Every structure is written in structure tokens, then in C-alpha cells.
Amino acid sequence: MVEKSASSIVSISKKKVTWSGMGWFKHFILAFLGGFALIHLVHAQDQTGFISIDCGLTANSSYKEATTGLNYISDATFIETGESKKISTEFKGSYQQQVWSLRSFPQGIRNCYRINITQGTKYLIRATFLYGNYDGQSKLPQFDLHLGPNLWDTVIIKNVSIGVFKELIHVPSLNNLQVCLVNTDLGTPFISAIELRPLNSNAYVTQSGSLALLARTDDGSVTNISYRYGDDVYDRFWQPDNYYKGIVTSHTIDSQGNEYQPPSVVMSSAAIPEKDSSTLTFNWKAENATSEYYIYMHFAEVVDLKANQSRSFNITVNGKFFYGPFVPDYLSTVTVYSPSALMIAKNYEVSIFKTENSTLPPILNAVEIYSVRDFPYSETDQQDLDAITKIKSSYGVKRNWQGDPCVPQAYSWEGLNCSYDDYNPPRIISLNLSSSGLTGEITVDISNLQMLQYLDLSNNSLTGSVPDFLSQLQYLRVINLERNQLTGSVPTKLIEKSKNGSLSLRGLAVYIENFNIQY
Template sequence: MVLSKYFLFATLVVALVLGDDDNPTGFLSIDCGSLNSSYVDETTGFTYFSDKGFTKTGENREIADAYKVQTNEQQFWNVRSFSEGIRNCYTLKPTLGDQGTRYMIRARFMYGNYDNENLAPTFDLYLGVDFWDTVLTQYAWNKVNKEIIFFPKSDDHLYVCLVNTGHGIPFISALELRPWNNETYVSETGSQQLFGRYDLNPAINQVMRYKEDAYDRVWLAFTENIWIPINTTEGKNITKNIYQLPSPVMSTAYEPNRTTGNLGLIINPSNSSAPFLFYFYFHFAEIQELQKNESREFNIFVNGKFSHGPFVPSYLVTNTVISTSSETTSDGEIHIWLNRTQNSTQPPLLNALEIYLLTDLSQQETNQADVNAIQNIKSLYGVTKNWQGDPCAPKAFLWDGLDCSYGSNSSPRIISLNLSSSGLNGVISPYFADLTMLQALDLSNNSLSGTVPEFLANLSSLRTLNLKENNLNGPVPPALLERSNNGLSLSVDANVMGNQTTNQTSSSPENWCRKNKFVVPLVASIGAFFLHFV
């Protein structure tokens, strides 16, 4: 058989960090596109919050009634659609505030013909600055889940971004963030992206998640007619291991038919990009009380290579066996076999299976000090540009008006900022001085007021500064004028230089100008001029 891959945090964070029986500590549930500020989900008991505090773009849409009645999960009834911009992002905060905590994040999608176009879109999903996966919705009724287990790079923010690839308008139904046990799903490098999670259970269309599953994994019932289903009424007595599998999942299993005696699976990773490494989590529990003359023992093979064994599942005790593979057969598939040993009187069994794909999330994010500075500037002045996600990375989604430097082993740094004609009001904020690697700063044609601040002279890499067409007052600070003697290209309004004598020690502006050897072109009548020092 074939398995295929079908900053408004204040009140929210307080509620989530405290936690309760229905909202465990660190769990964050967002209904994207919901018109309700919050509600309690009937299935899980989780409180779902509207996404209005987590993204500033997109529009709320409602799926067609014909598809709404097909699901009792309220999170799929609305979507947020992003018709403008290439990249649109959600900003989340890992609520435990600990960079050493492993998280699972799940993005959920159901098209539901919300736009009456009957064209299910395809688009890309990014986790921070790293490509996560491509979302292929295919049909209006399809529910698509994308999950990944990872360590956040920052304990301050987490970006989930949807990228328009020209194949329809991106949308999203729900976002769910869950802290997990750091001792589970461990890989030496990289993060693990879910390929498939299966409850080998003859109950058709059954979906298992919280509260049965403490980590809120979504288990899909997996049925197969050629295998023999077995179960136990002692499911509640099954001892759990650190993976905390739900008792209903472990209380059912499949055996192969008596003709073959071995249990085989074929996995088709055709949608995965090479190179890849798969992690297989086999979950076993003996759920039949064997007689003294009976035994169940088997070996695990992956692509014909011995992986683990001989393995004897324990009675009513969960055991997890992990195997990996970075190879496929000649036909591009992965073959898994559970083969009975010669000493075994009973065939192999399998209760549950999880398959993960090792994913590289190693791209450097923008320097955190620069991120804080530019976010503060954005917030202070209410910048209306589509500034979302990481400012500098990936380079293809660089924020408008920014230029950055990129090093192979260092974080990107903001080196140029152009906020000309951006509707800025108020004084020039000290936050600009926090962009310590700035080489060019253009604040021209705004409504900035007050004096030219001296802290701009502390930007040691600054080579170009344009402050023209504002409501600034002089004088230009001496330190900034001194910087101009050493190569800084400074542009200011005429009235700023007209007040230049205020803080000078020379007896006249003429003497001061002669002493510092600068030339003022005779174009002051146009209201502003370029000041060049020689």
C-alpha cells in the first residue's frame, strides 16, 4: 500500500502564560479571519483568538455554506486572504519566553471557495526567513495541515509568512503554536517537518487530538483492507512513554494477513525536495495477552537494510522505535518492512506511525538590535509601508526603502534607510541611532520638526544624510558638521543653516565658515540647498 503526502500581545500573552485546563501553558490558538475576538472551541476546549492582533494586512472572508456544513471545526469557517503584496506575515511570540523550548507550529488551510472563483490556490509558506513548504490546496473541501517542530531563533518574535508565487491568492484558516517536550522528536541538526501521522485504526474518518493527546497532535485514522485489525478494551491501562501517545491510538493496531506474515509499507516522497532525511517514529504496544507458548518478535527494515530488532513489544506498554532514511529505491519510494523472526509465533503489529522530514532552518535572521530599532521606528511614526516579517531576509523580500549587508557567517545588517515622503511627523527619534551600521539615511520631504539631533553624528558608518523639506530648526550640531569635513554628504533646508550661528564660538558666521572651509552654493532661493564640505 502507498502512503502519499496529501504586537498586540499584552492581554493575550498574560492569559496564555497563566494557562488553565483548557488552555495549557504556552498554547496559542488563532482563528485566521474570525470576526469574533475569541471563542471556546467545542471539540478541543481551546480558546481561539482572532488574528487581528497578529497581522496588519489581508481581509476576512467566509467560506461557502456548502463547505461550512462539511466540517464542525469552526476554525475553517473563515479565512484571511492576502490579495496585496508578495509576502504577508503573522508575528507571534513564543509565550514561554524561553529560546530553549521546542515548539510545534501548525498552519491550517481550507479553501472552501471563499472567493466564489472555484480555483484553489497554491502558494509558499515561510517560517521566519526560511522556506517551510508549498501549500497545495487542490480542492475546495481539502483540509491541509502544515506542521513543523523547531526551536525558535528568537524568544522575542516568530514570523509565519505566506508568499504569493503567482498561482492564486494566499489564504490561511488557523495557526496553532504548541510547546513540546525537548526530549522528543530530536534530530542532531535541523527541524522536523511532518510528512504524515497515522493512527492505525479501523474506525473510518476518526480524528484524534487534544484532550486525548497532551501535545495536541492531529491523528488521522489509517485503514487498510488487506491487514487484520486488532484492539483491546484495556486501552486506558496502557503505560505511556515520553511521546505521550493517546490511549485510543495505542489501543488499536494492525497485523498483516496470515498469508504474508510480514507487514509492509511504501512511502512516496515525490513531493519532497532532495536531499532529504526522513525520520520514522514507530509506536508499538502489545494489546493481546499472549499465551506462554506464544511470542511476537520482528525486525524493521528500511529499503532492504536492517534498521532495528529483534523487537518484542511490551504488553500494554508504549514503545517508540525511531528509524531514518535518506535513500529511496530506484522508483523513488521508501519501502518499510516489519518482518517476523523465526522464533515468533505471531506476526508483527503496528499501532501508530509518524513520518517527519528533516528541514533546514539555518538562514540568518537580521541582527536583533536592527530589528528592534526598525520596528520601533515603524511603530513610532506609523509607517504604512508593507513592512512585514524579517527586514532583510530572505533577500528576495527585503523591506521597501531598506538595503542590507549580508555575510556568510553573520546576521544581515541594515545599511540604508529611505523614508522620504513617508508622512513622518514629530522629532527625529533616537531609534535611528540604534541602526549602528547605517551608511545612508534619507528622511527628506516629511513633516519632521525640532532640531537636528547630535546623535546622528554617532553613526560612524553614515556617508549620506538627507533632511531636506522638513520643518526642522537649526543649528546643525558641530559634531555633525565635523563629520561632513570627513566625507559625510549632508542635505538640509536653508533655514537650518540660517540658524547656524547660535552655538558657535566664532564672532561671526563668516569667520566660522572661513575657518571650516565650506562652500554654500547660491541657490537658497529655492527653499533648500545641498551642503558640501571641502
């Protein structure tokens, strides 16, 4: 890669060019799902690493979606709450099968899916919502969508028959992902599908934060067809944009050496201005005063130029020279993108205009625009999360324990207290399962809550002896085991800690005659 100019933050290689910029598309239609009937029918490709969840599908069910060949499974193993519903039959004909059913959440403030993934992998995460008057009430809800403990976006359903999707490029820090629906008292939350697609780790690199999709368009489209998996190896949605005149080639566009790999069928058409001397322009308004954006523009020459023809152009952002002169490669994709977020502005305008020596107008084949999502809350420590999840499963805890146990604090699990600081993940320091209908022995999973200070298992039906591992929890200061059915011996170290005042043992006096206490 040859450095072009340090001051302009531009570098160039055979297959990609990088630059700085971002915003909202003027002609982009977010209601992509309404165009499912026009999606290109393709042959199935490799789906390695794909996770395709049909929310509300009957448990233990799966199917291959007819138009894409994608393999969908039921959400039953990923969620413990909610109700399975079906959209009204009048809406099914225009939509792919994964949105025919949905899961609604009339109970609880926060309801979460827990999905095991590969830690550190860059994923495209897509959540889809089609109301379809599933409840027969024609009441359009609004609710929040969280990724783990952090707000991802607000879902606003504006039409019974038009779907909404939210898409995020994100690198999970844990080995599981939690997608949560949060009730904000503006209607019952629901979700139709969750899809995860592993991406090239060298693509969509940000200086910080994750990327939320604003627009992804097939510019100069002459077919008015939307494309996704089969054509796109990463199953990105490409929306046709025919605002400008289009030119097209029947030849294959090579994107194999390009880290973003936009589909050949998308790259085979390009937008050009009506007049050769005109400029290609697109613009958008910032979501708010602090919004930051990344942009990815994909170019390929689709005309086999004659000796007396040339095409070169410059790019400006908000009237300032950004990059050029640029000459697109014939039948080969070059991606111009921002290695850092564009300078913050209220409005953005990108202009592409031909150079003085160019005989042909500028082109644009495809573009992607993303806004930065900073997720300030760290997830609960992985070991603590695994431990409390196993405790929940072992005892069949009936409380609405959904999402991250500790964060955000407003939704922390009932019976838990956590420690918080600016440098480390939250840790569980208190566990209160009093009067929770617990049976069996005291689970060894508690031993993995290594920062635990307070443990209350009182008023249950626990049996067996007090386990020795409790004495290994060095920060434990209070244990309450009152009103259980414990028998056997009490570990010596627990007795010693009780005698020296470093540990309060509550409830053991009730069983003192049954315990074989060794000093």
C-alpha cells in the first residue's frame, strides 16, 4: 500500500482506497423488507458461521428459505420468555418465511436472547421486525433494542405491513451475544428474526465503536431488484437506487481481491449523471449533533473504453477536496472508504465530478453508510456471567433473569449486587436467592463467583452438607443458610473464619446438633 498523503488521510492500493467521511442517504428506503418479493433468486452458497434464527418458529423446527436457500432454526433454545405469534395471512405473500412468525413480549421490562458465538469474530448482526397485525389490534409499537447492556437503537413501527430491520457490525468481547427487547411503555416489543454473519476481520475497521447501518445501495440499478445472500457472500442487503441514470455490463465484476467483496451483480451497474458535465451528488442529515459516520464507496468501470475515451474524477465531502483524480478499474472492484470517522457536521454532501481531461462522466456502483455506535457499558465479567447462568439453570430460578446480570444497573437481576468501576468489567458481589424454592445441594457453580461477599440461600429446601468450596471464597463475609434442610459437617475453615470475625455464618445454629463441627 502506497501512502498518498498523510495530511489528507488517504492511502491507495490495487483493490481499495481509504478516506474520511459519513451520513444519511437522501433516497434510501429503510423499509427494505417490503421489497422481499423482488429479491433475486439465487443458488445456495456456503453458510459456515451463519446463525439464522426465526423468532416464534415452533420449537425444534427448521427449514430452508425458498428464495435464498438460507437455513433457519427456531428461537426456542435461545430465549426463555415471550409468546409465539403469526402475522396476519394477508401479509405473508410478499415476505420471506422468516418473518411469518414472531415472538412478542407482553411480560417483563427486558427480555433477552442469548446466542453463543465465536469471541473476537467480526459479525454483521441483523434484527428484523414485521408487525403484520399479529395481535389483530393494529397498534403500532415502539421499543428499545439492546445489544447486551447497551442501547443499540429504538425500533419504531410506522406501518402494519412494512418491516424494519436494524443492522450492526460488531466484534463481541465475550463468547455469547445477548439481543434484548426493552419495553418503554409504548407498546409490546416483538421480533421476527435474528441473523448473524461473520465478516472479514480486515473490513469495516473503526477507530472505536461499532457500525450501525444507515444505507447500503446498488446505485444505477436497472432491474429494481434487491440483492442479499447467494449473490452476497456476507448476506448484506443491497437496495436498488435508480435516482440517477444507470449503465450496465453483462460481464462479471471481480471482487475477490477486495476485502469488502460487494456482489458482482451489484457492481455490474453504475450510476452516471444525466449530462456528461454534471456531478453525482448524495447527501444526508446527521442523526444528532454528535453523530459520527463511516462511508464505503465501491467502484468498477463497466465500459470497455476506447483509445480516445477516459474516465477520471475527484471526490469532495462538504465542498472540500477529498480524493482524486481517481480512475476506476475495468471489471474490477475498488473500494473507497473512511479509515476514521468523518468530521462531525450537521449535514453531509458527497460530490463526484469528472476531471478536466476526462471524456466521460463520473460513476458510482454502490455505497454503504454507517453511523458509529459507542457502547459505554462493559458486560459482566465472563466467569461471573457463566457462573450465574449455570446457577440459574441448576436451580431453575423463576425470576425474570434476562440479559446482562449487572448492567445497565436499571435492569440488573433481582437478588444481585455488583461492583462497578471505570476500568474493569462488573463483578457479582452479592447473591440473594432467599425464598426462591431451591432444592438439592448447594451448587458448586457458586464457587466461580470469586468476588462474592454476601450469599443468602435462606428459606429454601436445600439438602446435603455445607460445601468446603465456600471457605475458598476469600471475599465472602456473610453466609445465610437459615431454614433449609442441611445436614452433615461444616468445613473447618468456615468455622475458623466465623470465630475470628471475618465471616458471619447465619442459620447454622439451627442445625448445630446435626453438624459434626471440627475445630
